[in-house]
Amino acid sequence: MKKLLIFVFCWSFSLGVFAQNTKAQTLDKTSFDQIKIAEDTLGALGFLMVNDSLPEHRFGACKKFIPKLVQALKHKNSFNYSFDRLSAISILYPPDSTFRIITWQLYVDKDTYHQYGAIQMNTSNLKLHRLLDRPGNPVNIETTELNSEQWLGAVYYNIYQFESPDGPQYLLFGFDGKSFFSKRKILDVLKFKNGKPVFGSPVFVKNKENEPTSTQSRLVLNYSAESSVKLNYDLHLEMIIFDHLIQQPSPFPGEDFTWIPDGTYEGYELKNGIWEYKEKIFDHKYEMNEFPVPQPILGGDRKTRKNILGKNKN
Numbered sequence: 315m316k317k318l319l320i321f322v323f324c325w326s327f328s329l330g331v332f333a334q335n336t337k338a339q340t341l342d343k344t345s346f347d348q349i350k351i352a353e354d355t356l357g358a359l360g361f362l363m364v365n366d367s368l369p370e371h372r373f374g375a376c377k378k379f380i381p382k383l384v385q386a387l388k389h390k391n392s393f394n395y396s397f398d399r400l401s402a403i404s405i406l407y408p409p410d411s412t413f414r415i416i417t418w419q420l421y422v423d424k425d426t427y428h429q430y431g432a433i434q435m436n437t438s439n440l441k442l443h444r445l446l447d448r449p450g451n452p453v454n455i456e457t458t459e460l461n462s463e464q465w466l467g468a469v470y471y472n473i474y475q476f477e478s479p480d481g482p483q484y485l486l487f488g489f490d491g492k493s494f495f496s497k498r499k500i501l502d503v504l505k506f507k508n509g510k511p512v513f514g515s516p517v518f519v520k521n522k523e524n525e526p527t528s529t530q531s532r533l534v535l536n537y538s539a540e541s542s543v544k545l546n547y548d549l550h551l552e553m554i555i556f557d558h559l560i561q562q563p564s565p566f567p568g569e570d571f572t573w574i575p576d577g578t579y580e581g582y583e584l585k586n587g588i589w590e591y592k593e594k595i596f597d598h599k600y601e602m603n604e605f606p607v608p609q610p611i612l613g614g615d616r617k618t619r620k621n622i623l624g625k626n627k628n
Contacts, residue, residue: 346395352385353400356382362374364402372422376420404417413435414433415486416434417445425494427493429465444463448464462511467490474487480587486503496569499537501556517588533556537575553584553595554589560575579595
């Protein structure tokens with residue numbers, strides 16, 4: 315706990331950087347070269363964070379990684395440097411490019427993961443919002459609005475921008491390693507109030523027959539570590555798609571039950587700035603004469619019958 319408090323202080327101190335709101339312009343060559351050199355060091359530290367077998371080495375690499383990253387971002391117009399070679403962290407940009415969100419995960423032990431992150435605004439001089447993943451979760455995790463120091467930690471793998479009556483908001487799709495037996499995926503909503511990031515927004519509305527209407531500010535899927543669970547935005551269907559999970563007895567010691575996907579999918583569709591719940595996505599039932607069977611290459615009358623290679627028989 316002492317190490318964690320020291321580390322949180324270091325993270326807070328390093329990210330306590332604010333500046334003017336002018337949009338970032340072109341990155342000059344000197345700054346580009348200096349950030350590129352810093353990226354080499356960050357890459358080595360990132361490799362140790364993920365791959366070193368000793369927890370104290372992973373922790374030490376992460377502790378050095380944070381101020382080194384902040385130092386690189388302090389270069390004017392650093393927003394325009396993409397850090398493409400840093401495979402240990404996730405960097406996502408919304409379509410409007412008003413900010414980018416940087417997240418990563420530190421494996422502590424089999425039942426402990428720490429998440430770290432920051433939001434860099436698109437400004438010439440550095441304006442950075444730290445994201446602090448506090449131990450424990452709010453009581454009403456799916457309905458509570460959180461600030462950047464109450465962040466529900468996750469490594470984000472996708473971002474989707476949408477318009478709402480309150481202005482632009484951003485869906486953040488994230489993964490939390492959580493523990494050895496249980497993982498979770500989180501769909502959070504990011505918005506800005508008075509220039510500060512806020513997580514959670516009451517935009518997920520569920521209207522089910524014979525049930526009262528319910529509203530959520532985020533989606534949280536807890537599931538067995540043995541399962542693979544989908545939670546993402548589908549560009550083709552223009553919907554949020556996620557696995558429907560069912561409860562079953564857990565095969566792991568110390569757990570009474572766990573959650574696994576049952577092969578069906580739920581979703582949300584955007585309508586007037588609100589995401590409306592869809593109980594089943596792929597629910598079409600074919601009649602016997604509707605099965606989408608392709609025309610067989612074998613068969614037909616004798617004159618047009620084809621052989622196994624699809625060629626007409628003589």
